[in-house]
Amino acid sequence: MIELRPLLPELIVAGTAIVVLFADLPLRGARSRVALVWLCLVGLGAAGVAIGAVRQEAVVVFGGMYLRDGLADLAQTVILVAAALAVLLARDYLVRTGLERGEYYALALFAALGAMLMAATRDLLMLFVAVEILSVPLYILAAFARPQRRSQEAGLKYFLLGSFAAALFLYGLAMIYGAAGTTDLIALADVAPGWMLSLGLGLVLVGLAFKVAAVPFHVWAPDVYEGSPMPAAAYMSVVAKVGAVAAMLRVLPLSLPALADLWQPLTAAIAAATMAVANLAALRQTSVKRMLAYSSVAHAGYVLIGVASGTPDGGWAAVYYLLVYTFMQLGAFGVLLLLERAGAEADEIADLHGLGDRAPALAAAFALFMASLTGLPPTAGFLAKFYLFAAAIDAGYMWLAIVGVVTSVVSVGYYLRAAYAAYTGEARATVRTLRGSWTAAGVALAAGAVVLLGVLPGPMTAWAVQLTTVFGGR
Numbered sequence: 001m002i003e004l005r006p007l008l009p010e011l012i013v014a015g016t017a018i019v020v021l022f023a024d025l026p027l028r029g030a031r032s033r034v035a036l037v038w039l040c041l042v043g044l045g046a047a048g049v050a051i052g053a054v055r056q057e058a059v060v061v062f063g064g065m066y067l068r069d070g071l072a073d074l075a076q077t078v079i080l081v082a083a084a085l086a087v088l089l090a091r092d093y094l095v096r097t098g099l100e101r102g103e104y105y106a107l108a109l110f111a112a113l114g115a116m117l118m119a120a121t122r123d124l125l126m127l128f129v130a131v132e133i134l135s136v137p138l139y140i141l142a143a144f145a146r147p148q149r150r151s152q153e154a155g156l157k158y159f160l161l162g163s164f165a166a167a168l169f170l171y172g173l174a175m176i177y178g179a180a181g182t183t184d185l186i187a188l189a190d191v192a193p194g195w196m197l198s199l200g201l202g203l204v205l206v207g208l209a210f211k212v213a214a215v216p217f218h219v220w221a222p223d224v225y226e227g228s229p230m231p232a233a234a235y236m237s238v239v240a241k242v243g244a245v246a247a248m249l250r251v252l253p254l255s256l257p258a259l260a261d262l263w264q265p266l267t268a269a270i271a272a273a274t275m276a277v278a279n280l281a282a283l284r285q286t287s288v289k290r291m292l293a294y295s296s297v298a299h300a301g302y303v304l305i306g307v308a309s310g311t312p313d314g315g316w317a318a319v320y321y322l323l324v325y326t327f328m329q330l331g332a333f334g335v336l337l338l339l340e341r342a343g344a345e346a347d348e349i350a351d352l353h354g355l356g357d358r359a360p361a362l363a364a365a366f367a368l369f370m371a372s373l374t375g376l377p378p379t380a381g382f383l384a385k386f387y388l389f390a391a392a393i394d395a396g397y398m399w400l401a402i403v404g405v406v407t408s409v410v411s412v413g414y415y416l417r418a419a420y421a422a423y424t425g426e427a428r429a430t431v432r433t434l435r436g437s438w439t440a441a442g443v444a445l446a447a448g449a450v451v452l453l454g455v456l457p458g459p460m461t462a463w464a465v466q467l468t469t470v471f472g473g474r
Contacts (some may be wrong), residue, residue, distance in 0.1 A: 006059045006068040009047040009076060010116050013083075016043025017109035024102020033100055037091050037438065040105050044084045044112075051076055060122065063288055070467030074319045075119035075246035082238045082326045083112040085442050089334045090231035092436030096340075099145055099229065106233060109136040116241030119250075124173050124183040124204065127247055131169065131211065134243050134382030135162050141232040154227025161220045165210035172203025185255035193259050201259065204251065205266075210471035211244035212300045215274040218452055222281075225293035230345055233289065234333035237296040242322045245303050249318065253310045258309055267308040268400050275407040282414045288336060290349040291414055292329065295373060298411065299325050305388045305404060309395035316464040317355075317387035323460070324372070324384040324453055330403055331446030333367040337439050342430045349418055354427025362433065363422040365447045370419040372450045375408045380453035387461070 004011065018141035020036050020043075027033050051073050086108055093099035114134025121127040139162060143155020147225065177183055179196035206217065213221040225233040252263050278298035285291040303325070306318025338359075340344035356363040372381035385408065389401040453460060 002183065003059070003061045005054055006061055007066065008050040008054050009080075010113055010120075012043055013080075013099040013109055013113045013116065016040065016047075017106045017113065019043075020102055020109065021106040024106075027102070033102070034091075036102055036105050037087055040087045040109060041084055042088075043109070044080050048077060048080050051080075059403040062126075064186070064284065065123040065126040066117075066120055068116035068120055071246065071249060071319070071409055072120040074218050074316070074464055074467045075242060075322075076116045078242050078323045078326060079112050079115045079239060079317060081118070081323065082235070082242065082330065083108055084240070085326065085330045085334075085446060086231065086235035088438050088442035088445070089234060089330060089337055091227070091438035092434070093231050093439070095335050096434070096436075097145070097229070104144060106140070111137040111141070111239055112463075113234070114137040115239050115246075119246035121247065121250060122185050124176060124251075127175060127251075128166075128169060130243070131207065131247075132166065134211070134240060138232075138236045138240060141236065144232055145229045148227075149412065150227040151229060154224045157220060157227075158224045162210065165207045165217070168203045169207025172200040172205075172207065175200030175203065185250060188255045191258075193262075198259065198262055201251075201256065201263065202266075205248075205263070208244045208248055208251075209270065211240045212248075212304070213241070213297045213394060214270050214300045214304060215277045215297070216385070218274070218278065218297045218300075219298055222290050222293040223297070226287065226290050226347075230289065230333060230337055230347070233293070234330050237293070237333075238322075238326050238329055241296070241300060241303065242319075242326070245307065245318055245322060248304075248307045249315050252307060253315065257310075264310050267304055268397055271301045271304035271308055272400060272403045274304065275403055276301075279407045279410045279414075280413070285414065286349055287347050288349055288352070288418055291349075291418065294333060295411075296329065298407065299329075299373075301384060301407075302388060302404060305392050305397070305400055307454055308400065309343055309391045309397060311391060311395050314388075314391040315396060316461075316467070317384075317391045320461060320464045321384040321388055324380040324450070326468040327353065327446040327453070328369050328372045328381055329418070331443055331450065332373065334439055334443035334446060335366040335369070336360060338434050338443070340432055340434055341428065348430050349421050350425070351428060351431045352418065352421040353425030355433070356423040358427060359433045362443070365443050366422055368447055368450060370415040374411050374415040374455070378454045380450045380457070383454060383457050 054280045060067050111134050114130050117130035139159040142158045143151050145151035175196050180191040278294045282291050282294035303318050306314040372379035375381045375385040392401040
């Protein structure tokens with residue numbers, strides 16, 4: 001008999017998504033559909049409680065394909081937080097633009113389910129299935145504003161490039177199976193290295209690097225984010241990253257220590273290139289949405305520092321960084337969601353002018369998110385970067401930590417430019433600040449978390465360290 005108790009969090013999220021999908025049918029009007037938001041939040045909360053309830057020792061089920069351990073618990077908690085915030089931020093925008101349908105919330109939950117499975121996989125075949133469960137809902141969310149041509153283009157571009165990455169991933173998986181005779185991540189650790197295994201590993205990494213949006217597989221990100229509805233862009237910039245990084249931590253440090261001389265320098269080089277290219281590109285952007293897209297790419301580079309270190313410290317620092325990044329990134333998008341320019345998204349930096357006078361609290365929250373994304377003390381972003389750089393130095397990657405510090409200095413140029421714009425200049429007559437209780441609640445929660453994790457990080461970091469002491473659960 002199959003033990004299903006370790007999968008309780010995933011089952012709750014999947015069940016909630018199905019209920020939301022069918023509950024939408026009899027509901028008509030914005031007022032009645034608010035029940036879907038509450039249903040999502042209750043389901044995600046219940047899944048979070050289930051993570052704590054099922055936590056015991058590391059458990060392997062489904063013939064070794066699924067592993068519940070500290071890494072799965074930590075990464076899945078971040079994913080649930082991201083999904084809950086994304087639902088909160090999306091509600092007012094969807095009602096305002098006439099896009100609110102139950103499918104949106106159901107797709108967001110299915111994407112969360114895929115990311116959760118990626119964090120708990122112990123088999124490459126299951127990892128491929130989990131990647132597709134994550135990807136397909138995100139393709140649809142990118143094109144969710146069907147009447148808009150740029151949303152259609154974003155969805156099509158994301159789908160085509162994502163399919164190409166999936167094909168490379170699958171081909172790499174086939175090569176690994178051909179070389180090792182197994183797709184089990186634990187069994188792979190005992191296989192002698194060879195060219196076919198190394199090449200297969202490289203192709204699998206390409207597939208995951210696409211999901212993270214790491215250089216040179218990042219070119220899709222700015223265009224897709226810009227064309228997607230803003231809440232969808234915010235969500236996909238976070239949830240895909242969490243799932244892919246968790247999967248990388250599973251595949252590399254856990255399963256392939258014998259190939260560390262190959263993947264550690266490779267991952268470190270990708271991290272350095274990602275930080276450098278994305279931060280320099282972000283300097284040229286006049287659209288906050290595109291700037292946050294390149295920012296998302298840059299932060300993929302920072303997170304990859306933890307993967308490249310190949311140590312438990314690097315592992316928990318990477319997932320902790322993703323938690324902080326979730327609040328910073330979604331909070332920044334949340335502020336943009338409360339602005340409107342002539343009935344459209346107000347995503348230009350010039351649209352922020354005068355925000356400090358019109359909405360002081362909103363401007364302060366935006367400045368806080370920009371400071372934290374930069375990594376300025378005493379925000380949570382500073383500590384998150386500090387933990388990653390310390391892990392890199394401990395692992396012998398001093399040069400990578402230096403690259404991280406230098407590129408963080410470069411990022412001051414565009415993050416603080418956007419924050420400065422909110423307190424200077426003449427407000428555009430066509431830009432107005434919107435009221436939205438759901439979005440405002442999401443922004444307030446994100447701002448509170450950034451402050452709390454900055455001034456009182458101890459409990460969260462202690463929990464993360466404790467969970468990842470059983471990293472891998474072998």
